[in-house]
Amino acid sequence: MAETERKPAIFLLSLGCSKNTVDSERLMAQALASGLTFTDDADEADIILINTCGFIEDAKEESINETLAAIGKKEDGGVREVYVMGCLVELYRNELAEEIPEVDGWFGTRELPEVLVAIGAKYREELFDRRELLTPPHYAFLKISEGCNRHCSFCSIPKIRGPYVSQPVEQLLREAALLQEQGVKELNLIAQDISVYGYDLYGKSALNDLTLRLSDMGFDWIRLLYAYPLNFPLEVIDTMRERRNVCNYLDMPLQHINDRILRSMQRGIGRKATEQLIDDIRQRNPDIRLRTTMIAGYPGETRGEFEELLDFVRQTRFDRLGCFPYRHEEHAPAYALDDTVSDEEKEERVSELMELQEGISASLNRKFEDQTLKVLIDRIEENVAYGRTEYDAPEVDNDVIIEIGDEVAKEGDFRQVIVEDSTAYELFGRIGEKRNKKQQ
Template identity: 40%
Template sequence: MGLKPTVAFNHLGCEKNRVDTEHMLGLLVQAGYQVDANEELADYVVVNTCSFIEAAREESVRTLVELAAAQKKVVITGCLAQHFQHELLEEIPEAVALVGTGDYNRIVEVIERAEAGERVKLVSPEPTYIADETVPRYRTTASSVAYLRVAEGCDYRCAFCIIPHLRGNQRSRSIESIVAEAHQLAAEGVQELVLISQITTNYGLDLYGKPRLADLLRALGEVDVPWIRMHYAYPTGLTPEVIAAIRETPNVLPYLDLPLQHSHPEVLRAMNRPWQGQVNDNVIHRIKEALPEAVLRTTFIVGFPGETEAHFEHLLAFVERHRFDHVGVFSFSAEEGTPAYDLPDQVPEAERDRRREILMLAQQPIAWEHNRAHIGRVVDVLIEQENPATGMALGRSARFAPEVDGLVYVSGAAPLNAIVPVAITAADTYDLFGEVVPVAPALEPSLSLAP
């Protein structure tokens, strides 16, 4: 038998997509396939696509077209494949296979069938699959960080969001399964686990009949990983039990990514958010009271249909009042198939972009102030890159999540994939700068004779 074909991956989209990519890689490697980072040398290129908003779709399509022009055998997986399952094979004749978001676990079968000359289409109408700790995984992130998926899909139906259509309803993994994978990752030397799902505060609701995030966090406290971070925590799901679990579990960081989307009750009602706008202030005050050290990140959508100038001013005042550590702002993207697509009073694109710019500019001095407050402090930094030629290293403090927040630029000898103390000497809007604090060697105990 000859060598199996070589497969390369082109990963697009979010960290949930990345975990899918890593499982596909793991399955192919386990089955004896050659995996190569160089698309030019590969027999097949698997493109794990994103279809969340128009810009992401355009990037996915551009990538597919470029690979098709290079006469590559393209396997289309991920959200674009799920979204346009009836059109893509027709529109991209070079594609040899189409694989939905609930079918990536069959990637080995897909390549085998493509090798036999078949044009494969594997797209479950309703995705139900979620990988667990028994599915091989070939990680593509820095060796220090791993994303740990606790659930897939979403039961909410926000008016602007197409995720439930692309990923299905929420399905949680068991606490035992998640903890088992966390132990595996710890054994690989991972220093930080990032818990991901669409709504992490709803973890376990489908499986146990009630959310069990607090129980999961406490169970993960037994895992030998220094930092555990949560993404996508709905404020209303941050119950006293969850807050207590964060506070009392030493390796769970008090870092809360709150997908607020807006502040005005009328806009939130139009968005079909499952909680009312007037709770925003109270919830945030409660979080800050219960977790004074909490780092708060959030995201907002500006230019949602019907958002007036008064609504936007309300949001601007909200951001200036609460002084979040990190803020992401998106211009509304009208997604076909969502209720918001046909809503009246669509905001012109130029106005959406203007509001986004104003909100981002309003956040910049707030972010700078948060960073500047760390000058003179010693903080723990996870070193992720080093450059021996310059004597500089790159890392992140616990305040910065991978890929979305700032970096810490470190001078002085710092071991890779280790958490080291760094004295912060300077700051800008997004990043910190500092020097490694030498750790004094432990003194040998000595005997002294009393006079």
């Protein structure tokens, strides 16, 4: 390429989960270091690059539709090249290449150097820690490992991402320091499974050590996401209680509670041990808020087994809960089972469980009324600020909606907010002085 020739402008579309977001941020940092530029407008791009998701059917469809839309722009002459990378490619590379030959290159989840070469950049090992944030500048995700060694029957992640590989503690501390220099105040620790972080490197769990060392760096909030219930290191819960900047929050997807279904799911833990774990967590840290995820309509799930799940949720009163209908995934072990529950019944069960959870969430949120909470402001629209408490992860949990009026507030601020009203998934309040000692 001649020195005077303009570098191509790239439109990057990052789909799927926060792990994908980190991958896209790494790619952007490498590409920028090679002198490439990015645009937020696909119509102004020379290259469209799509980082796909392949985890659930809706995400797969979105990835395909966005790819076809990019091909349309290429055929119209506005875009020169289209490249597709990520999880969907890892599962269906040959089929996709045959069905959509207009795409200029397909790349899996472990081919960052090859992607960079295709778009005219060079991979530099010394820039591994660098990321160009796609999140608001005050929070970021820290991916502490790659891959997964679990064999959950409904999940294709081990095939997509490979075996579990922990990132060394020192490397994560370097990456965290760079994020802090960029203005990050909230660090969200993510992985396919944070519970077994460190076993492959150190022969034991290193999650608590990592959390303590990140806490020592002075981040305002450190949050733990995606913990597997088996082998979870309970000392982390003590750290949450003892360290003000480690959020009293844990995301631990349980998927179900019926013993037969848990065995079929190959979760490695049954109802009794799950209930004991939750009890231990709450006893160690009474102020903790628990998020979980459930699956409804798993193959063979009877009405009675679903009722057991409902009763468990009713009794346990999770602070945050999501539920998905089971979908047959041809690259997951459960694909060999008969998908016995109709799609209509699956959706009805999801709705029933979420209606139950809505009532629980509304009741729990009412307890916040008349309290003063520390809130991180994520965005401001006109005279309304939208923020989160330490009990709410970005993008998935509750909003705190604040009428700011004449108050001076900006995105990334921490403010004390007096909660005046609530719904199942929202708190409403105003900026004010701290009134109760319990909330930080």
